[in-house]
Amino acid sequence: MVLHWLSEACLLAGSFLLLTGALGFLRFPDIYARIHACGVTETLATSLILVALLLKSEAALPQVKLLFILLFLMFSGPTASHALAKAAWQGGVRPRATRDAGERPASPAGR
Amino acid sequence: MELLVDIALLSMLVATAVSLILVRGLVASIMLTSIYGLLSASFFVTMDAVDVAFTEAAVGAGVSPLLLLMTVALVGRVEQQPRKRHIAFPLLLVTVTGVLLIVGTLDMPPFGSADAPALQHVAPRYLQQSGEEIGIPNVVTSVLASYRAYDTLGEVLVIFTAGIAVILVLMLPGRRGSVPDDAGRQRPRNVVVNVVSKILIPFMLLFALYVQFHGEYGPGGGFQAGVIFASGIILYGLLYGLPSVCRVIPPPVVEALAALGVLLYALTGVLALLDGRPFLDYSVLATDPVTAQYLGITAIELGVGVTVASVIITIFYAFAAHLSEAQR
Structure with a gap:
């Protein structure tokens, strides 16, 4: 019973985080803020949803599979966000704050 | 429940297809192609065709967009605007083909129906024996x-x-x-x-x-x-x-x-x-x-x-x- 409500709570929290991530992706001003909105919430939200499913499932095999997926997402999600942000930086995109302050963007590194 | 998933996936597929037509940047359209592949793979999973979904996820969403991206890196990333756009004939062609295809589906047996011709010929033997x-x-x-x-x-x-x-x-x-x-080329x-x-x-x-x-x-x-x-x-x-x-x-x-x-x-x-x-x-x-x-x-x-x-x-x-x- 406790497990059931715990899993429902995890599902709800995960869905809410996904929703905030989507909102942030649509509303945030520049690519770095958007990566932040999606990347951070996505990792946590999918982890929460997977944990919820883990609590719901009873057989051992699906649980092990879910654990593997969770592990894979823990590796791949943050790495993808990092690669995206790094690609944007190397492509010469600068955060909006420095652009608004009228600074000249530094020459893109690592070209 | 499965109907809801189907509706969500199909409407995302349609949205992706429409934005594929509208978008002009080649990199953006390649990414949309990749998303299309991933959505198709999910769709295959809901239809229990997991074997196909594997291939579609790896090739449709992974390898072929990558090859397209490499091509774009060679040829430049913006589609050239045609000087004069003849839209009438292509539109007519596409509409006629689409209508014909939809008319063709009217004769098909309902999805999953047991007396579909495909399930009558050799399929029972394969499934049973x-x-x-x-x-x-x-x-x-x-x-x-x-x-x-x-x-x-x-x-x-x-x-x-x-x-x-x-x-x-x-x-x-x-x-x-x-x-x-x-020699001499330092990769980032x-x-x-x-x-x-x-x-x-x-x-x-x-x-x-x-x-x-x-x-x-x-x-x-x-x-x-x-x-x-x-x-x-x-x-x-x-x-x-x-x-x-x-x-x-x-x-x-x-x-x-x-x-x-x-x-x-x-x-x-x-x-x-x-x-x-x-x-x-x-x-x-x-x-x-x-x-x-x-x-x-x-x-x-x-x-x-x-x-x-x-x-x-x-x-x-x-x-x-x-x-x-x-x-x-």
């Missing part, structure tokens, strides 16, 4: 690798021919089979991605082998394993550069393996011919018919996997060689 005749749980593999092994040989030959065609079209003059050198290093991929790539290759050898019991088989294995190698090539991946698997070796896979498949069939039986009759391989089927299916699936992986890696090499030549 493959357990005794072939002795493996995955009916898709039985049909593909045993009942219809001749057709599958044709498919493998098509893939092999496609690989040869790409080599012929994209071969760089005077550099046949040579491993490119990266990305420590995080490199470390994480180093951890993950072995598991990708392991998963490909699992899909290869577990194809009789669960979703999978040679085609799926081949594309997953090739994706792992291509990922390595992307992150560490063409010279590194060419040192791991030299291009001549891949090309030879592509031919060897087809050869393994065809020789399994020829073995039956030598014994005076029909081509690809597996019963020569062992005295017990079910064991013979098992051996035959394992052999030809291995051939399929080797050929598919090698051909995809070869195509990647061909594109990547052009790209590094252009950046020189």
Whole structure:
């Protein structure tokens, strides 16, 4: 019973985080803020949803599979966000704050 | 519940298709193509065609957008605006084709109906007797690798021919089979991605082998394993550069393996011919018919996997060689 409500709570929290991530992706001003909105919430939200499913499932095999997926997402999600942000930086995109302050963007590194 | 998932997936597919038409930047449209592939893969999963979904996720969402991106890196990223746009005739053509296709679907039996012609002819025999005749749980593999092994040989030959065609079209003059050198060219290093991929790539290759050898019991088989294995190698090539991946698997070796896979498949069939039986009759391989089927299916699936992986890696090499030549 406790497990059931715990899993429902995890599902709800995960869905809410996904929703905030989507909102942030649509509303945030520049690519770095958007990566932040999606990347951070996505990792946590999918982890929460997977944990919820883990609590719901009873057989051992699906649980092990879910654990593997969770592990894979823990590796791949943050790495993808990092690669995206790094690609944007190397492509010469600068955060909006420095652009608004009228600074000249530094020459893109690592070209 | 499944209906809701179907509606959500289909409306996302439609939205992706429409934005694919509207978008002008080539990189954006390639990313949309990739999303389309991923959505199709999810759709195949909801339709219980997990075997197809594997391939679609690896090729449709992974490898083919990558090849397109490499092409765009060679030719420039903005579509040229046509000077005068003749929209009437193409629109008419597309509309007529679309209407004809929709009219064509009206005659089709409802989805999943038991008296559809496709389920009347040989399908009942496959579904009911493959357990005794072939002795493996995955009916898709039985049909593909045993009942219809001749057709599958044709498919493998098509893939092999496609690989040869790409080599012929994209071969760089005077550099046949040579491993490119990266003297003096410093690639931008990305420590995080490199470390994480180093951890993950072995598991990708392991998963490909699992899909290869577990194809009789669960979703999978040679085609799926081949594309997953090739994706792992291509990922390595992307992150560490063409010279590194060419040192791991030299291009001549891949090309030879592509031919060897087809050869393994065809020789399994020829073995039956030598014994005076029909081509690809597996019963020569062992005295017990079910064991013979098992051996035959394992052999030809291995051939399929080797050929598919090698051909995809070869195509990647061909594109990547052009790209590094252009950046020189």
